[in-house]
Amino acid sequence: MRIVIFLLLFSISICKAQQVSIKRDSTLSTKEYVSLYVKNNMLSPMFCKIIPKDNIPETIIFTEITVIKPSERINNFIKVPRNILKTDSSLITLRDYFNFKFGYGDPSTVKHTDEYEYLLPYKRNRKLIQGNYGNFSHDHISSYHAFDFGTQIGDTIYAAREGKVVMIKESSKKHGRTRKFINHGNYVIIQHDDGTTAAYFHLNFNGALVEQGDLVERGQAIGISGMTGFTTTPHLHFVVHKATEKNGNVSVAIQFEGFVGKKFRKGRRYTRRRK
Template sequence: MRSIFFLLFFSISVCKAQHVSIKKNTIQTTKDTIVLSIQNNMLSPMYVKTSPKDSMAYEFVYQKILLLQPLEKVENYLKIPRKKIDATKSFKTSGYFDFTIGYGDPSTVQHNDSYVYLLPYKKKRKLVQGNFGNFSHDHIRSYHAFDFGTKIGDTIYAARGGKVVFTKEDSKKHGRTRKFSNYANFVTIQHDDGTTASYYHLDFKGVLVENGDIVQRGQKIGISGMTGFTTMPHLHFVVHKATEDQGNISVPIEFEGYVGKKLKRGKKYKRRN
């Protein structure tokens, strides 16, 4: 019998698979049952809701809702009877379940709508895709995202202060399909209201902060690059809050110097201070 291949990271949404991992527990797994654990790889709480999408999944034992603390690992997350799966084929959790993921605690997070963000770069740069852009800002996690056409090597600054909860800087890959999403280098910062800001498509070795750092508004945090799901150098900037029903959702924000104004695709913008 061929051994079963376990996907260490399951596909949740664009650029999210690195934040959480599901692994086989070799000690608790028996000849009859496969036992999987789940781990939060971030330095912020993480909300995970597991919903079966295949009729067979209802026969598995799983934990429907979890609030994982920073770096927490939960054993016995999912138990799968061996007789219920085909051992000659690869087993992927995403084939049986939908996963709703939120960075933070949905019961306490509340975006401060009065906060005015700093543009995360200094030079005049074009907005290449704005809110509700039909190329990739077409779902609830990116409705309110901004793609600024930065150049490779531009310095990226924190639009708002907070704690660095996750980073990636080891990728050199990019491409025009979503399969490249997990190759984006990035910095994710959690704010004092529980929301998170993510700065994507940074350069290889282009992260200037460390996990756990407390950064100030306007502090240098990265170098712009061209990694992940992209066809041109740019910075993807988005603020998320965790919700129970929909996981991470993007929230509308305003930038200093442009309060009350809608940023338009094709127009150039620069920091006003």
């Protein structure tokens, strides 16, 4: 999963939905500065690191590193002097001056447990169509350890690990073969007790079987497989992330129950095994 940043009217959209919003605050803006606030729309902490570029005006005021609590809003996150705004539209492209790194969770507290055995998030015999380090879309630090399991539209998807539902999206009906569709995928994101999060992507329209804030058990039905977002075929994109200060969200290597010590290979079929 890549982190994609778009800016329009002082808003930032990342990670295929508005998990974090940066928007203009008219009440705190002054004649000299436009004030922007940051809002965490998730029920998990979000880590944000702003990396200024060499050309940034010294008059822009910003918060370099922060952990945003669940549903928290931080005012005066960025203050932009009005004299650098485009006079015709009052817009500023923040990525002209900054790079942003975001991550689900708090890097200071997340502790990935290598020993945990995840449950395969489906019950039927399914083919792995792209594995770890796949060169089609698993070519980034946030997706190196992702799995794409071929599914049929309508398959039930199950929680691979217990946790809290911190974000869902189920409103999209769009899909396509290019990255311009990356923000159109439906998903469920679950945070675990070690601070990591599991993302279940490409769910069906209205395909979430849980709600934000729900506590789910391992093996509980959480969604219906579909074909939404950046995809060429119906499948479930499953990945576990942890937040880091250096790189934001990074995927972590995991093992599945019944397959400990075994490498999943593209083209092979896998069925859930229970102890």
